[in-house]
Amino acid sequence: MSSTATPAATRPSRLPLAVYVLAAGTFLMGTTEFVVAGLLPELADDFSTTEAGAGLSITVFAIGMILGSPVMPMLTLRLPQRTTLTLALAVYAVAHLVSALTASFAVLLVTRFVAAVATGTFWAVAAVAAVALAGSRRSSTALGLVLGGGMLSTVVGVPLGAVGGQLVGWRGPFWCLAVLAAVTAVAVARLVPPRSGAAATPSIRSELSALRSGRLWAVLLTCAAVTASVLSVYSFVSPLFTGRAGMSPALVPLALVLFGTGAFVGNLVGGRWGDRRPLTTIVGAAAVSLVASAVLCLVSTSVVPALLAFALLGLVGLSANPVLVSLAVRLGGEGATLPSAMATSMFNLGTAVGTAVTGALLGTSFGTLSPPVVGVAFGVLVLVPLTFVVLGRPRSTGGDEAAHPGRDDQELVTTGCSS
Numbered sequence: 001m002s003s004t005a006t007p008a009a010t011r012p013s014r015l016p017l018a019v020y021v022l023a024a025g026t027f028l029m030g031t032t033e034f035v036v037a038g039l040l041p042e043l044a045d046d047f048s049t050t051e052a053g054a055g056l057s058i059t060v061f062a063i064g065m066i067l068g069s070p071v072m073p074m075l076t077l078r079l080p081q082r083t084t085l086t087l088a089l090a091v092y093a094v095a096h097l098v099s100a101l102t103a104s105f106a107v108l109l110v111t112r113f114v115a116a117v118a119t120g121t122f123w124a125v126a127a128v129a130a131v132a133l134a135g136s137r138r139s140s141t142a143l144g145l146v147l148g149g150g151m152l153s154t155v156v157g158v159p160l161g162a163v164g165g166q167l168v169g170w171r172g173p174f175w176c177l178a179v180l181a182a183v184t185a186v187a188v189a190r191l192v193p194p195r196s197g198a199a200a201t202p203s204i205r206s207e208l209s210a211l212r213s214g215r216l217w218a219v220l221l222t223c224a225a226v227t228a229s230v231l232s233v234y235s236f237v238s239p240l241f242t243g244r245a246g247m248s249p250a251l252v253p254l255a256l257v258l259f260g261t262g263a264f265v266g267n268l269v270g271g272r273w274g275d276r277r278p279l280t281t282i283v284g285a286a287a288v289s290l291v292a293s294a295v296l297c298l299v300s301t302s303v304v305p306a307l308l309a310f311a312l313l314g315l316v317g318l319s320a321n322p323v324l325v326s327l328a329v330r331l332g333g334e335g336a337t338l339p340s341a342m343a344t345s346m347f348n349l350g351t352a353v354g355t356a357v358t359g360a361l362l363g364t365s366f367g368t369l370s371p372p373v374v375g376v377a378f379g380v381l382v383l384v385p386l387t388f389v390v391l392g393r394p395r396s397t398g399g400d401e402a403a404h405p406g407r408d409d410q411e412l413v414t415t416g417c418s419s
Contacts, residue, residue, distance in 0.1 A: 016133045018191040019142050022126040023149035025089060025184050029119040030150030031157030032096070032177055033061060036112075038162030042170040047105040057112045062352055064116025069345035072121040073337045074204060080194035081129045088122040089185035091115075096178035100171040120348075123150075124341035129192060131329050137275060139330070143322035144271015151267050151318065154260035159253065207338035216331040216339055218388035222282070223324050223346040225385060228354030229289060229378035230317035233296065234259060235355045236362070236371040237310065244368040245303045255310055262314030270319030278323045279390055285320035286382045289313060293375035300372060313375070321347070327389070354378055 036043070036057050043054040076084040095115040099108055126146055134142035161173040210216060233240070237255055241247040247255075266285075274281045292313040299305035325343045332339035354374060361370035 015138065015142055015145065016191075018188075018193070019130050019133055019145055021184065021187045021191050022085075022130055023146045025085070025122055025126060025181075025188065026146050026149035027153050027157060028089075028177060028181055028184060029092070029122055030153030031161060032092075032115060033065075033119065033150075034154060034158045035161035035165075035173055035177075036061070038158060039165040039170040039173070042165050043108075046170065047108070049105065053105075057109060060109045060112045061116040062348055064113040065120045065348040066345050066352065068117030069120030069124055069348070070338060070341040072117055073124045073341040074207065076121065076125075077204060077207065077337060081125055082189060082192045082194045084125050085122060085129065085192060086185050086189045088118045088125070089181045089188060092118040092122070093178045093181035093185065096174045096181065100174040100178065120341070120344055123344045124337060127325050127340040127343070128329055128337050131326060133193075140271045140274030140278065140281075140323050140326045142271070143326050144267045144269075144274070147322050147325065148264050148267040148271070151260065151264040155257060155264055158260075159257070207332070210332035210339050211342075213331050215389060216328060218385040219324055219328050219331065220339075220342055220346045221385035222382060222389055223321070223328075223343050224350035224353070225378050225382040226286070226289075226318070226320065226324070227347045227350035228357075229293065229350075229375050229382060230313060231351045232354035232358040232374040232378065233293065233310070233313060233371040235351075236358050239362065239368045240300065240371045241303070241306065241310075244300050245306050246301075247303045251303075255307055258307065258311040259314030262311050262316075263318050266315045266317070266319030267322055271322040274320070274323030274326065278327065281323050282320040282386065283390065285316050286379070286386055288316040290376065290379035290382070292316065293372050293379050296372040297369065297376060300369060350378075 036054075040054045043057065044050055047054065072088075073084070076087070079087075092115050095111040095118065099111040099115075102108055102111070127143060130142040130146045131139040161176075164173045164176065234256075237259070238249070238252050241252060241255055242249050270281055270285060292309050296306060296309040296313065299309060325340060328339040328343040358370050358374045361374065362368070364370075366373055
């Protein structure tokens with residue numbers, strides 16, 4: 001009797017509908033983060049500036065994400081998670097509404113910064129809420145879905161926004177994002193519990209105490225190195241393929257769609273694998289990503305092999321991100337919001353550093369080979385903090401480390417990340 005009941009008892013339950021609503025929110029956030037890249041000509045014409053000047057709207061957004069991600073979740077810590085998430089979407093909607101109405105480029109930059117702060121807040125709190133809603137055994141799956149919403153935006157949201165901007169002007173996509181954010185805010189208010197699974201009253205002290213974990217910092221540095229490695233290639237795919245491989249500029253969107261589709265699938269699969277073998281998933285993704293970047297260096301003058309290597313990088317490069325965020329949240333213990341926010345901030349910091357280094361090298365002898373070269377360099381650097389993630393020892397008096405040496409992945413999942 002018991003042998004037949006056990007499989008049913010251990011069968012994974014379905015994720016709550018609220019997790020899918022959170023994924024819809026990250027889809028909108030991811031769309032607004034990258035859609036401007038496809039609207040720079042329209043922005044430049046409308047505000048009588050250059051495309052480089054219009055690109056400040058991207059830089060300002062990145063700064064808002066880096067600064068806002070850890071700060072705002074702390075300021076809203078004592079608010080119910082449902083309230084914080086709803087307010088973040090409301091602020092996001094208002095920021096896009098003002099952006100769509102303004103005739104001042106300075107005002108646009110301010111609204112982009114505000115939208116970025118709201119985005120960072122939503123991502124950080126949504127990650128904590130998703131983990132609590134799904135439970136420890138399905139936390140990486142839930143995070144894979146929530147973060148996958150951001151990845152899906154690169155496949156669907158950004159291309160649609162770019163096409164819409166060309167048809168009706170750049171303000172059209174901003175109006176659309178404002179309306180969709182308002183609708184999503186209503187769904188969040190109705191479906192997300194006030195504070196998902198949180199038994200203890202959150203405090204800034206408990207959040208800050210989580211930062212004493214050396215292993216948490218190793219996870220955060222891994223987050224930064226991963227995105228620096230992968231997005232240094234993604235962000236400069238156009239000069240890589242057109243300038244080095246000789247591909248027609250008209251085919252660059254195909255490369256982006258291949259990468260985005262792979263990243264979306266990789267997040268979902270990585271999240272599922274991460275629930276069973278978190279450390280194996282992280283190490284495997286880092287190793288294959290390094291190989292993909294190295295292969296891209298070798299075949300970068302041939303279109304088809306380069307596309308295949310780029311697609312592989314998209315599939316595996318960011319696939320461990322849900323597991324890294326899950327580890328950060330679980331290492332935080334009672335103080336999980338700040339580690340989640342720090343992970344979001346470190347992802348963006350890695351993107352900023354990786355793209356800055358790549359941009360600087362483009363004018364050197366490396367030229368258009370710079371993107372995969374930087375990808376390989378940061379791919380190697382990933383292994384440094386990752387070693388501490390895998391081998392780091394818990395403090396004898398603390399309870400904030402993810403696993404004791406010698407524990408395998410399955411025990412890590414069974415016991416959680418605190419010991």
